[in-house]
Structures are given as C-alpha cells and as structure tokens.
Amino acid sequence: MGFEYSERVRRLPPYLFAEIEREVTEKKRAGADVINLGIGDPDLAPPKFVLRALAREARNPKNHNYSLSQGEPEFREACGRWMKKRFGVEVDPQKEIVGLIGSKEGLANLARAFVNPGEKVLVPDPAYPVYAQGAAILSDGTPVYFPLLEEDGFQARVEQLLPSGARLLYLNYPNNPTGAVAARETLEAIAEYCEETRTILCYDNAYCELTFDDYRAPSMLEFTRNAIEFHSLSKTFCVTGDRIGFAVGNAELIDGLRKVKSQVDSGPPVYVQKMAAEALDSYGGAGRPNEVEKRVREYARRRKILVGGLNKIGLRTKLPLATFYVWTRVPGGNSVEFTKKALQANVVVTPGAGFGQAGEGYVRFAVTQPKERIKEAIERLAGVV
Numbered sequence: 372m373g374f375e376y377s378e379r380v381r382r383l384p385p386y387l388f389a390e391i392e393r394e395v396t397e398k399k400r401a402g403a404d405v406i407n408l409g410i411g412d413p414d415l416a417p418p419k420f421v422l423r424a425l426a427r428e429a430r431n432p433k434n435h436n437y438s439l440s441q442g443e444p445e446f447r448e449a450c451g452r453w454m455k456k457r458f459g460v461e462v463d464p465q466k467e468i469v470g471l472i473g474s475k476e477g478l479a480n481l482a483r484a485f486v487n488p489g490e491k492v493l494v495p496d497p498a499y500p501v502y503a504q505g506a507a508i509l510s511d512g513t514p515v516y517f518p519l520l521e522e523d524g525f526q527a528r529v530e531q532l533l534p535s536g537a538r539l540l541y542l543n544y545p546n547n548p549t550g551a552v553a554a555r556e557t558l559e560a561i562a563e564y565c566e567e568t569r570t571i572l573c574y575d576n577a578y579c580e581l582t583f584d585d586y587r588a589p590s591m592l593e594f595t596r597n598a599i600e601f602h603s604l605s606k607t608f609c610v611t612g613d614r615i616g617f618a619v620g621n622a623e624l625i626d627g628l629r630k631v632k633s634q635v636d637s638g639p640p641v642y643v644q645k646m647a648a649e650a651l652d653s654y655g656g657a658g659r660p661n662e663v664e665k666r667v668r669e670y671a672r673r674r675k676i677l678v679g680g681l682n683k684i685g686l687r688t689k690l691p692l693a694t695f696y697v698w699t700r701v702p703g704g705n706s707v708e709f710t711k712k713a714l715q716a717n718v719v720v721t722p723g724a725g726f727g728q729a730g731e732g733y734v735r736f737a738v739t740q741p742k743e744r745i746k747e748a749i750e751r752l753a754g755v756v
C-alpha cells in the first residue's frame with residue numbers, strides 16, 4: 372500500500388545495531404555458543420525481597436487498576452525519602468516527582484513537553500541514543516552534539532556548548548557508554564551554563580548506584596534546583612523488564628512531563644510501584660543496602676577480569692569507576708569492523724559508532740555475563756586482536 376512514515380520518523384538515523392542483532396539471532400538459531408557482552412541488561416536476579424514484594428502486591432486485585440498518571444502517592448513518597456537519604460536532597464513528592472514507566476520514556480517525553488519544532492537540543496556525543504532520537508528528533512527538535520573526549524576524561528566542557536544556550540541539554544553521569552563519572556567542576560559548570568542561558572538541564576542518573584571502590588555518584592540537584600533528574604530502578608535492582616523509574620526536580624519541569632504523560636500513558640502498574648517503594652525503602656541511609664552492594668561487587672570483580680584480560684591481549688583499557696560498561700579503543704579505529712570480527716569469534720560487543728560520531732574507534736562491553744564467560748570471551752578475542 373505504500374504507507375509512508377512521518378517526516379520525523381524518516382529523520383531517525385539508520386539503526387546500526389539491527390544488522391548485528393540479525394546476525395546474533397541467526398548464529399544462535401544455528402546452535403552457536405554466543406557470549407553476549409553487548410547489552411546493558413543484568414544477568415543477575417533481582418533481590419529476593421523485591422520479588423516477594425512484587426508477587427504479594429500482584430496478588431492484590433486492587434493493584435490492577437489504573438495508576439495516577441503522576442504515579443501513586445505511596446511510590447512518590449518513597450522516592451522522596453530515598454532522595455533525602457541518598458543525596459540529602461529534600462523534595463516535595465506532590466510537586467517535584469513523577470513516576471515513570473522506566474526512565475527512558477521520561478527522557479523522551481520531557482522533550483515533547485518543552486521542545487518546539489526546530490529548537491536545539493544539546494546532546495553529548497557519544498551518548499545513550501534516546502536523547503538525540505527519542506527526545507530531540509521525535510519532538511521535531513534539532514540535536515546539536517557536544518563531544519565527550521577521552522583526553523578530557525569524557526567530561527562535558529562548557530566551551531563546546533552553544534554560547535547562547537539551547538532549549539534542553541541532556542547530561543548523563545555515570546556515563547553510558549564510556550563508564551566515566553562526573554568531576555564536581557563539570558557539574559557545577561554545566562549547572563551554571565544552563566542557568567545563565569536558560570537551558571533546561573536534564574540529568575540522567577540511571578547508573579548512580581553502580582559505582583566502584585569508594586566512589587559515590589552525586590545528584591545534579593545538589594548543584595542546582597533548576598533541573599530535572601531521571602532515576603531508574605532497572606540496574607540497581609535488576610528489574611529492567613518491570614519498567615519503573617522516576618523524575619525529580621524543578622516543579623514546572625515535572626508538571627510539563629506529567630502533562631504529556633497524562634495524554635499518552637496511565638502510569639506504571641500499581642503493583643510494580645509498590646515493589647519499587649519497598650526496594651527504595653531498603654536503603655537505611657546514603658549507603659547501598661546489602662542486596663545491592665552484593666551485586667555491585669560482582670560487577671566490580673567482572674570488570675577487573677575483563678579490563679585485565681583486554682590489556683593482556685593488547686587493548687589498552689582503563690578500569691571504569693562506574694556502570695557495568697567498559698569502553699575501549701579498537702585497533703584500526705573502525706568499531707563496526709571490529710564488532711563483526713568479534714562476532715565471527717562468537718562474542719557480541721557494541722560498536723561505538725552506534726552512540727555517535729565521537730564514539731567511532733571504540734567498542735563497549737557490558738559485564739552482564741558470569742566471570743567464566745568473560746574469561747572465555749577474552750580468549751576468543753585474542754584471535755581477533
């Protein structure tokens with residue numbers, strides 16, 4: 372029939388990962404033993420107390436009705452308590468928090484609330500593709516990229532931003548895909564830039580709990596209250612498929628996001644929100660509860676094995692301080708070519724080019740496989756390198 376996509380959908384760049392996904396599926400179908408270090412989806416199980424809460428709340432018929440589109444008050448109050456315990460940031464759960472069906476939809480829907488056609492949206496390069504595509508392009512805005520460079524420790528630098536500002540700016544630390552954490556000066560400088568240029572500051576803090584050694588990630592709201600911050604329970608509690616997160620911050624920004632969401636969804640399932648409230652309340656203070664700590668320690672051990680192994684086979688790689696990603700330069704500088712060769716050895720990695728132009732020359736590993744599998748992957752990659 373020839374149904375044409377809308378212009379905004381036609382503006383989306385080609386999906387680089389589609390061919391790789393197709394090849395992986397084919398290999399698996401043919402019975403190949405593929406080690407997938409490509410996706411940021413935990414292989415570890417959610418804590419038992421979280422599963423128990425989910426099962427208990429799902430059994431209650433009352434928890435199967437529509438939620439408030441802003442999220443249930445009980446969940447928002449737990450988010451507020453967590454922000455206070457974790458960051459010392461006090462917020463009003465009524466006006467400064469909105470529940471999300473995973474933080475991804477919130478990051479995208481925020482742009483629908485605030486970006487007019489053609490308006491500029493500042494997006495880091497490399498970055499989680501949702502900022503440029505799900506947010507800017509699908510809201511008819513124009514992404515304007517600023518580089519995160521290795522020589523700057525992947526810090527955003529104000530000199531690289533538009534002097535007159537933009538409608539929105541996305542920033543994400545601990546960072547996907549580089550694993551970098553933000554220097555306090557970076558956060559201060561970006562907060563100041565956004566206030567001076569009246570740019571909406573949208574801070575993605577999805578990985579704040581996946582940090583190693585003594586590093587603890589801050590909240591942008593410790594630096595400015597003129598911002599909106601996105602949190603996710605996905606990685607912290609290994610519940611990526613349950614779709615639960617929240618946005619917190621400036622009341623006008625929260626209200627804009629709530630307005631859009633009230634027209635396009637009806638909030639996360641009530642039983643998932645109740646599970647999430649219990650998960651957040653398991654924090655006794657700023658420190659991670661045992662169940663989270665155990666999982667973070669496992670990722671820490673795996674990343675040491677992976678980084679050690681990569682260095683041994685000639686890929687010079689630094690230990691990241693956060694996230695379950697390891698970002699490394701590839702010989703030859705062509706990330707797609709390296710990814711294809713790795714795939715021939717039955718190891719899946721993600722080509723850096725899929726995260727933006729500045730990502731070319733790198734690949735991303737996710738330590739979402741057991742240690743033995745990571746060691747095996749390194750042996751296989753030795754042949755590729």
Ligand SMILES: Cc1ncc(COP(=O)(O)O)c(C=O)c1O
Nearest residue numbers: 473474475499547577603605616
């Ligand atoms: C940087 C970043 N932000 C946000 C998300 C979305 O997480 P969720 O929608 O599961 O909360 C992801 C998921 O991989 C991510 O990498």
